[in-house]
Amino acid sequence: MGLKIVVCDDSSMSRKMIVRALPSAFRDEDVTLTQAANGLEALEAYHAGKADLMFLDLTMPQMDGFQVLERLKAEDANVIVVVISADIQPEAQRRVKELGAAAFIRKPVREDVLQETLHNIGLV
Amino acid sequence: MAALLETLTEDQRDALKELMNIAMGQAADRLARLIDTLVILSVPSIRLATECAPDLSDCPIFSAPSAYITRQSFLGALRGEVLVCFEQDGADELASLMGFDENLNTDEHDELMLDVTNILSSACIKGLAEQLELPASFGAPSILATNSTLFDKVGDVINRDQTLILEICFKVESHSFTCDLLVCVARESLPSVIEAINRMLEDL
Numbered sequence: 508m509g510l511k512i513v514v515c516d517d518s519s520m521s522r523k524m525i526v527r528a529l530p531s532a533f534r535d536e537d538v539t540l541t542q543a544a545n546g547l548e549a550l551e552a553y554h555a556g557k558a559d560l561m562f563l564d565l566t567m568p569q570m571d572g573f574q575v576l577e578r579l580k581a582e583d584a585n586v587i588v589v590v591i592s593a594d595i596q597p598e599a600q601r602r603v604k605e606l607g608a609a610a611f612i613r614k615p616v617r618e619d620v621l622q623e624t625l626h627n628i629g630l631v
Numbered sequence: 632m633a634a635l636l637e638t639l640t641e642d643q644r645d646a647l648k649e650l651m652n653i654a655m656g657q658a659a660d661r662l663a664r665l666i667d668t669l670v671i672l673s674v675p676s677i678r679l680a681t682e683c684a685p686d687l688s689d690c691p692i693f694s695a696p697s698a699y700i701t702r703q704s705f706l707g708a709l710r711g712e713v714l715v716c717f718e719q720d721g722a723d724e725l726a727s728l729m730g731f732d733e734n735l736n737t738d739e740h741d742e743l744m745l746d747v748t749n750i751l752s753s754a755c756i757k758g759l760a761e762q763l764e765l766p767a768s769f770g771a772p773s774i775l776a777t778n779s780t781l782f783d784k785v786g787d788v789i790n791r792d793q794t795l796i797l798e799i800c801f802k803v804e805s806h807s808f809t810c811d812l813l814v815c816v817a818r819e820s821l822p823s824v825i826e827a828i829n830r831m832l833e834d835l
Contacts, residue, residue: 517674518649519642523835566652566672593656594672596663614653615762 510630511557513541515549515575516564516591521614525562525591528618530631546570550578558586560630563608565592565599576606589624591616639825644677646828651675651797651814654758658751658812659801665750666728666803673800680794680815699777701748704770705756708823709763711816713752714775717744721808728806741774748772751801751812759814763827794818 510533516522522542541557543549547570552558565572572590579586590603593614600611610624625631639647652675659670697719704712717725726735726743735743749772760767795816802809816824 518645518652520646520649520832520835527835566656566674568674593653595656595660596669597660598663598669602669614656 510538511541511559512538513543513549513552513558513561515543515546515552515561515567515572517544517567518564519544521564521591521616524616525621528616528621530622530625532631546572546575549575553579553584553586561586561588563588563590565590565594565603573602573606576603576608580607587628587630589628591621639679642832643825643828646832647677647795647797647824648675650759650762650828651677651755651799653762654755655799655801655812657758658754661750661754662747662801665747666725668728668806669804671802671804673802675797675799678796678798680796699744700775701744701772702775703748703752703772705752705760705767706770707760707767708765708820709756709760709767709816710820711814713748713756714813714815715748715751716811716813717747718807718809719777721803721806721810724806724808725803728803728808745772745774751810755812755814762831763824765820765823765827795821795824 512529512533514522514525516525526540539557541552543552545567546563549558549561549563550570553561563572563575572592576588576590578584579588588608589610589612590608591612591614592599595613603611609628612620612624622631652672655672655675659672663670699717699719699722701715701717702712703715722740722744723733725747726740727733729743731739731743749769752772753769756767756769797814797816798811800809800811
């Protein structure tokens with residue numbers, strides 16, 4: 508499959524929940540998974556060529572998800588971003604889409620919702 | 632019980648913060664729909680109140696020149712008290728954002744703050760209780776303090792029998808409205824809360 512995924516969330520429990528909800532095809536040996544605890548780490552991973560797909564939280568210390576999306580947009584980055592957040596306000600969802608996110612998923616993440624989202628954006 | 636809290640592992644603290652984050656996201660959504668403006672959430676923090684007074688001196692609200700604190704109890708297997716701390720100027724602005732006249736009298740102003748408290752605390756506690764699978768119901772909100780005795784009053788409430796304090800700050804974008812919300816979990820609820828968190832962590 509050769510897919511490089513970054514899971515960015517300041518909560519280790521949340522990162523584990525996202526990884527657990529991934530489709531079985533994503534547990535393939537060809538898939539590389541990088542974990543990031545804040546936006547800065549996620550951007551570092553992207554710049555190191557470790558991100559084709561990024562799962563991104565919004566409310567995080569140091570650099571939040573909105574700031575990451577702004578930076579990626581400014582760089583015209585070639586990465587698919589799926590925001591997974593507890594910040595479910597309609598305005599927050601509108602803004603992340605405007606900043607280039609491919610989809611928004613509310614926390615706590617559910618396996619069926621994550622897999623449907625990945626299907627809708629053509630990744631499974 | 633203090634010993635139990637002090638031995639919370641990093642994973643348990645992380646899980647508690649994340650559950651609070653999800654619950655507060657629901658509360659922020661309720662507030663945002665009410666005022667039709669984006670509400671900015673802080674990263675939640677956890678404080679432990681042991682036998683001594685909890686150190687709340689770095690809560691942003693305590694540096695405000697004038698503040699206003701409301702409280703609402705929650706009862707059941709998840710039990711404790713929510714304190715919502717508004718800056719006075721922010722409370723006035725919130726009234727304006729909600730379309731109320733600038734010249735609200737004291738009773739109308741109090742009623743508005745209690746309504747907002749009810750919206751925030753019920754959404755937050757409902758969100759926490761559902762995730763922990765612990766039942767909780769609510770008492771009526773009331774005004775706790777409106778002047779410079781805030782610190783002592785809050786300390787009194789928390790010291791009585793609350794031991795775990797989950798804190799989050801709300802800001803309304805482009806406006807001066809800020810409020811701190813403290814969820815103070817009673818010590819007798821802690822074993823159930825920790826057990827529920829352990830179950831969630833074991834499932835991962």
